[in-house]
Amino acid sequence: DAGVTQSPTHLIKTRGQQVTLRCSPKSGHDTVSWYQQALGQGPQFIFQYYEEEERQRGNFPDRFSGHQFPNYSSELNVNALLLGDSALYLCASSFYVGTANSPLHFGNGTRLTVT
Amino acid sequence: QKEVEQNSGPLSVPEGAIASLNCTYSDRVSQSFFWYRQYSGKSPELIMSIYSNGDKEDGRFTAQLNKASQYVSLLIRDSQPSDSATYLCAVPLSNFGNEKLTFGTGTRLTIIP
Numbered sequence: 046d047a048g049v050t051q052s053p054t055h056l057i058k059t060r061g062q063q064v065t066l067r068c069s070p071k072s073g074h075d076t077v078s079w080y081q082q083a084l085g086q087g088p089q090f091i092f093q094y095y096e097e098e099e100r101q102r103g104n105f106p107d108r109f110s111g112h113q114f115p116n117y118s119s120e121l122n123v124n125a126l127l128l129g130d131s132a133l134y135l136c137a138s139s140f141y142v143g144t145a146n147s148p149l150h151f152g153n154g155t156r157l158t159v160t
Numbered sequence: 161q162k163e164v165e166q167n168s169g170p171l172s173v174p175e176g177a178i179a180s181l182n183c184t185y186s187d188r189v190s191q192s193f194f195w196y197r198q199y200s201g202k203s204p205e206l207i208m209s210i211y212s213n214g215d216k217e218d219g220r221f222t223a224q225l226n227k228a229s230q231y232v233s234l235l236i237r238d239s240q241p242s243d244s245a246t247y248l249c250a251v252p253l254s255n256f257g258n259e260k261l262t263f264g265t266g267t268r269l270t271i272i273p
Contacts, residue, residue, distance in 0.1 A: 085265070
């Protein structure tokens, strides 16, 4: 049973460019959340997708956008990259149990470096 | 006050001893609490969840929750070198279940052989 898979594992981009990161949730999971983890910090919530819609969003600018597909996979897009966007981007999946999500399971992340 | 606070460490514990990790949170209505372990360069891995006041034991791990004091802790008994990692406390600071987890900065634990 595959867990959460993310691609690519590493990425190097230049300031001002755009990037797309991809995530496939764990089998049986229908909800995808994205987190940004800067070096030495805990993950910070970007947004969450359920039923192909953004359900909640953290304190990130509109340069960060996403999408969820009918097969529950998801993309994170970041436009106009800044040096400060360099971080580990984590995708986490879960499923709804009644009115709440199951605990999150994280993928291995994408390490983005902006030069 | 930060929403979720942890001592960043590093915390050094001899092999075989008990490691004690602490976390405080600001939102009184939080109902669920999670501990994640993160090895260097890897993603966070869920090791414990706790929802009710008191203790919850799973193998060598015990989570303790005190909602009145807004405090949650993780005890690791018989510490092993493989327990050396950063431990992240996570709390959903919203009214929508476990969405939007807020993480502490993590406590770096080193087990000394």
